[in-house]
Amino acid sequence: MSGCADAARVLSPYGHGWVVCHAPLSSLRRGAISYDSSDQTALYIRMLGDVRVRSQVGFEPERRGSHPYLGVDFRTLHSRAESAGSIPARRIRRLFSFQRHLLSSRLLRGAPHLNPLHILDEDYCGQAKCMLEKVGSWNFDIFLFDRLTNGNSLVFLTFHLLNQYGLIELFQLDMVKVRRFLVLVQEDYHNQNPYHNAVHAADVTQAMHCYLREPKLAQSLTSFDILLGLLAAATHDLDHPGVNQPFLIKTNHYLAALYRNTSVLENHHWRSAVGLLRETDLFSHLPAEDSLSIERQLGSLILATDISRQNDYLSRFRTHLDENDLCLGHSTHRHFVLQMALKCADICNPCRPWELSKQWSEKVTEEFFHQGDIEKKHKLEISPLCDSEANTIASVQIGFMTYVVEPLFAEWARFSDTRLSQTMLGHLGLNKASWSAMEPEVSGSSEEGESESARATEEPSSRALSQGSQES
Ligand SMILES: [Zn+2]
Numbered sequence: 246m247s248g249c250a251d252a253a254r255v256l257s258p259y260g261h262g263w264v265v266c267h268a269p270l271s272s273l274r275r276g277a278i279s280y281d282s283s284d285q286t287a288l289y290i291r292m293l294g295d296v297r298v299r300s301q302v303g304f305e306p307e308r309r310g311s312h313p314y315l316g317v318d319f320r321t322l323h324s325r326a327e328s329a330g331s332i333p334a335r336r337i338r339r340l341f342s343f344q345r346h347l348l349s350s351r352l353l354r355g356a357p358h359l360n361p362l363h364i365l366d367e368d369y370c371g372q373a374k375c376m377l378e379k380v381g382s383w384n385f386d387i388f389l390f391d392r393l394t395n396g397n398s399l400v401f402l403t404f405h406l407l408n409q410y411g412l413i414e415l416f417q418l419d420m421v422k423v424r425r426f427l428v429l430v431q432e433d434y435h436n437q438n439p440y441h442n443a444v445h446a447a448d449v450t451q452a453m454h455c456y457l458r459e460p461k462l463a464q465s466l467t468s469f470d471i472l473l474g475l476l477a478a479a480t481h482d483l484d485h486p487g488v489n490q491p492f493l494i495k496t497n498h499y500l501a502a503l504y505r506n507t508s509v510l511e512n513h514h515w516r517s518a519v520g521l522l523r524e525t526d527l528f529s530h531l532p533a534e535d536s537l538s539i540e541r542q543l544g545s546l547i548l549a550t551d552i553s554r555q556n557d558y559l560s561r562f563r564t565h566l567d568e569n570d571l572c573l574g575h576s577t578h579r580h581f582v583l584q585m586a587l588k589c590a591d592i593c594n595p596c597r598p599w600e601l602s603k604q605w606s607e608k609v610t611e612e613f614f615h616q617g618d619i620e621k622k623h624k625l626e627i628s629p630l631c632d633s634e635a636n637t638i639a640s641v642q643i644g645f646m647t648y649v650v651e652p653l654f655a656e657w658a659r660f661s662d663t664r665l666s667q668t669m670l671g672h673l674g675l676n677k678a679s680w681s682a683m684e685p686e687v688s689g690s691s692e693e694g695e696s697e698s699a700r701a702t703e704e705p706s707s708r709a710l711s712q713g714s715q716e717s
Contacts, residue, residue, distance in 0.1 A: 387448040398447040399431040426525040439611040441485035452590035453478035465573035477546035480518035508551045515544040549584035596669035610638045639684035
């Protein structure tokens with residue numbers, strides 16, 4: 246089942262007759278970040294805004310894709326994954342479908358128990374259940390959990406957390422609706438995306454849980470904040486197409502026109518989540534203003550994950566910490582901290598233990614390079630970091646860690662100076678060293694090494710800028 250049509254219904258108030266909104270040619274601004282060519286961090290983030298999400302570009306048949314000048318049917322671009330092991334892949338999908346059917350039919354028979362793992366208990370074993378006992382561990386292996394739950398990690402993990410925090414009871418949520426909502430959310434992630442799929446959403450939700458338990462947050466957050474934080478984490482990349490915003494813009498995708506080239510993906514994730522909330526009537530028992538408030542705040546959290554706005558959030562965070570004026574008794578400050586927590590959760594891969602971190606790095610780079618391959622094939626300009634001949638996993642990771650992850654987590658550790666923060670910074674340092682050992686020419690600490698690194702990031706940035714100009 247796809248939530249796309251529902252998302253489209255929700256989106257319909259934006260009207261017909263899509264008009265691409267062009268930014269002034271003279272502007273050096275896209276999203277909320279200014280490009281100052283002397284600011285290497287801003288340039289790198291700008292680049293990531295271009296390239297953060299690459300993948301096997303897939304627009305489902307029912308999804309409205311529009312690539313008029315390319316004349317490409319993007320549905321066929323998935324053929325690689327299909328041909329690589331089509332029969333087993335199809336069988337696995339059928340099995341998953343069966344699991345979903347089983348899940349839905351049991352739910353429809355109206356047999357929800359308070360134990361969120363009752364289906365797992367029957368069909369599988371205690372292993373997944375055992376793992377959930379340590380769901381607050383930073384070493385939690387989401388890949389293993391996903392295998393143990395037969396590809397249903399997002400549903401089981403999120404349900405478990407909602408239950409564990411007592412949110413289902415407190416907000417009098419209908420268990421059948423909660424499950425249906427989570428199953429629909431999980432299904433609306435594209436499992437053919439190497440990175441931006443439901444396992445990433447589950448991983449971000451698990452990280453969010455770890456942050457919510459940190460003393461400063463645990464002492465001040467309300468149950469409403471926790472509910473929002475978990476829902477935002479689970480839905481923050483909903484229906485991600487596996488390509489980035491500039492790709493959607495340059496191929497004239499309707500979403501780019503709909504959201505006027507601004508936080509295109511994040512707006513879509515948010516509106517898709519709202520579509521599913523409304524479809525499942527999850528909060529229909531609450532007063533209208535409360536459910537609208539949930540939708541609005543969910544949007545504010547998801548929109549904060551737009552990496553092109555990283556510097557805005559980071560400088561606001563830094564200012565608050567410098568002035569020591571974060572007062573978590575104020576709902577606006579708590580909301581800001583939730584935004585920062587979600588941003589950290591979203592890019593925490595390099596702060597995980599190497600064995601987990603390495604897998605994420607490989608997956609995200611696979612998405613990057615796949616987009617580059619498509620751009621190459623269709624004679625489009627290859628987006629920064631997407632050219633597999635000019636980049637390596639190590640070079641991409643080292644730049645990402647240096648210019649995006651380290652600055653964010655350094656501030657987070659100032660805010661929440663705990664063992665977890667130190668653990669994350671420790672893994673970050675070790676992981677960067679491991680990638681550096683594989684890519685000495687990019688990561689050397691010598692002046693020569695630094696200039697190499699600068700060139701490695703500058704060159705594609707220039708391309709990104711010129712690409713931005715063409716688009717504007
Ligand atoms: Zn994400």
